[in-house]
Amino acid sequence: MQIFKAILYGPELPLAGAAVDANFSGDCLCIKARAITVACEQVTMSVGGFEHDEFYLHWYSPTGEAFSLKLMGKNDIAVVMDNAPSPLSQQFGKWHKRRLSIHLVWSSLATISAAFVLSFGFLWWHYDETVSWLANRVSIPQEEELGQSVLAQIEGDGDIVKEGLAVETIQNIGRQLTQNSRYHYHWLIKKDKAVNAFALPGGFVIINSGLIAKADNPDELAAVLAHEIQHVERRHALKNMINSLGWAAALMVVLGDVNAATAVIAHQLGNMYFSRDSEDEADRLGLQALVTAKIKPTGMVTLLQKLAKEPGANTPEWLSSHPDIAERITSVQKMLKEQPCEVCLPLVFDWQKVQQDKALAKAQS
Incomplete structure (x- = not known):
């Protein structure tokens, strides 16, 4: 033996x-x-x-x-x-x-x-x-606990907006995109000029105020939300956490201790790179979510096209962490052509008023 x-x-x-x-x-x-x-x-x-x-x-x-x-x-x-x-x-x-x-x-x-x-x-x-x-x-409650723990560290740095017109607008759009989801979503804004958005494990989606300022209309913001939502639904953020922590620390999360993971996740936020397959999946399923919600999906193309024109030194973080921009634009355009949505309509919000929300003023000054 x-x-x-x-x-x-x-x-x-x-x-x-x-x-x-x-x-x-x-x-x-x-x-x-x-x-x-x-x-x-x-x-x-x-x-x-x-x-x-x-x-x-x-x-x-x-x-x-x-x-x-x-x-x-x-x-x-x-x-x-x-x-x-x-x-x-x-x-x-x-x-x-x-x-x-x-x-x-x-x-x-x-x-x-x-x-x-x-x-x-x-x-x-x-x-x-x-x-x-x-x-x-990792159960959904464990994943939510992990996301909440990471969020607490982000909130400790300040500049998180939880209420106001901009947050209400994001919440309204988010609810349309996440009906019947197994997650209970939380929508927040970080006062940061960087053009960026990211999702935490468990359904926490954070949008930088710089992205709100950059978007020309709510349809473009909806496209970003739809994309980030798919990172949550497909558990891409959780899998990235496991990649970063190694199996021993990740097993601690499985066994109920999220503290070992929190610092690593918080450190990575804003620089979380997903694989090409994950990005393609988030684009494809995000586009489907827009169509299901009857939200005009062309915002996904127009925002990507706009960000792709940014000078190299000013490349937005949301773009730099989502590679192969030209191929993604072509792929989304192809999907839109193959599956047009005749009943999809532009979102109706006073977008200029949203962008001028006083709660975002510090980041935009």
């Missing part, structure tokens, strides 16, 4: 986990000290850590509680690979076939550097699935 050392994360355990000895018995994973026996066909594996050199095994208890087992070191990883029952060894085998030959993988486990290379190779194949798996372990 080959024993391997690991850190166990789960309900009623310390946030930092508990050191345990584990082994395989037949087709089961066993942790004797915790009276845990789980069939390996119910166990999934992933790679994580800031350096992507940490191996995890994940499973659910019969009552639906999530557990994760982090292998302690390279020797323990080798023991698991050598002794894993068929359900787990098949997962390892799939990894090997996609990245390297079985011979190279198993022989290279003898050195730390090779173990890192293999972890990195696995990451390329399984990374998105692992991030999604962990994000899905």
Whole structure:
């Protein structure tokens, strides 16, 4: 019986986990000290850590509680690979076939550097699935708690507007775009000249006053809101958080402690880069949300076109964090042409009055 050392994360355990000895018995994973026996066909594996050199095994208890087992070191990883029952060894085998030959993988486990290379190779194949798996372990209330905790840090810096005509206008537009959503949205304005907007995990959307000043009409602002809403609905912001924190800290969020994540998220706000696929998805679904709400969707094109003309030194933050602007404009124009919305109408607000809201005066002076 080959024993391997690991850190166990789960309900009623310390946030930092508990050191345990584990082994395989037949087709089961066993942790004797915790009276845990789980069939390996119910166990999934992933790679994580800031350096992507940490191996995890994940499973659910019969009552639906999530557990994760982090292998302690390279020797323990080798023991698991050598002794894993068929359900787990098949997962390892799939990894090997996609990245390297079985011979190279198993022989290279003898050195730390090779173990890192293999972890990195696995990451390329399984990374998105692992991030999604962990994000899905975070409940909506936990995600909202994380967003609220980050918001508290932002509010500590001041210059957050929660009421007034501009906020009311954003709330009205936002409600049209988020009907039947599983999230309870919060709409705020940050008094900042930078042309920017960002979404926090859990349904908190923050618009810089500089973006309100830049938009020519409420339809252009609605396009930005529709885009940011999709980052929330598709949990892009949460997944970015997991990317930044690494699996150990992200598991703390899963287990109910959001404090470890808050500082990192707050530091990143305004500079949160999403993948090209995420941006394409937010544009596509954001456009659909505008059409569903019967809001004239051309504001998405006109705002992007306007921002694209800004001199390089003055490139708006909202544009710089959303790359491939020309391709995005072309893609949105194509979608508008293929799916015209005859019943969509411009939003009716006194936009000049909104832009002149006294609550925004400090940022615009």
